[in-house]
Amino acid sequence: MKKMTNIVIFGFMGTGKTTVGQILAEKTGKIFLDMDKIIEKREKRPISAIFESDGEAFFRDLERNLVRELSEKEDQVIATGGGVVLNAENVSDFEKTGLVVCLMARPETILARVASQTHRPLLEEGDKARRIMDILAARKKLYESIPWTLWTDDLSSAEVAEAIFRAFEG
Ligand code: S3P
DSSP states (O other), X not given: OOOOOEEEEEESTTSOHHHHHHHHHHHHTOEEEEHHHHHHHHHTSOHHHHHHHHHHHHHHHHHXXXXXXXXXXXXXXXXXOTTGXXXXXXXXXXXXXXXXXXXXOOHHHHHHHHTTOOXXXXXXXXXXXXHHHHHHHHHHHHHHTSSOEEEOTTSOHHHHHHHHHHHHHO
16 A cells, blocks of 8 residues: 655646646655656657657657656655646556646636747647647546646635645645
């Protein structure tokens, strides 16, 4: 039986996973890990280059392997990438290790947050607003399948972190 010491943050791109995770790590004294950053460091290239040279399926395999690795460890706050939810085993692996939460936001909130950014390959293929709507619609059921979803549109990152902290402390 694994100890439930991790906090794992799921959610669509631009829902604030990284910022909230960093605040939570400070509050709890746990180590903060950003899955995208770990993959980029190990691959020695940005995610956009991984998608371009090796394709999305290759990136999803990297994510899957990293979930396996991290779900064996304890006392981490983990910000997942927005697509980690695509593989149900990723969710169930993390559920065995601690509190799992999915940050949610309306498409217009997400658009406002990512409008000036260009590092997400899936949002660079055509009109950003359209891409957000389409990908959100395709993944809606997956995000909603996570037992605890937290709407972030009207909350600051500190407020979101506080809500998760309170749930974790029980
Ligand atoms: C992706 C989200 C990104 C990153 C990659 C793919 C997705 O992470 O993993 O660009 O499929 O939703 P963020 O959610 O941290 O932007």
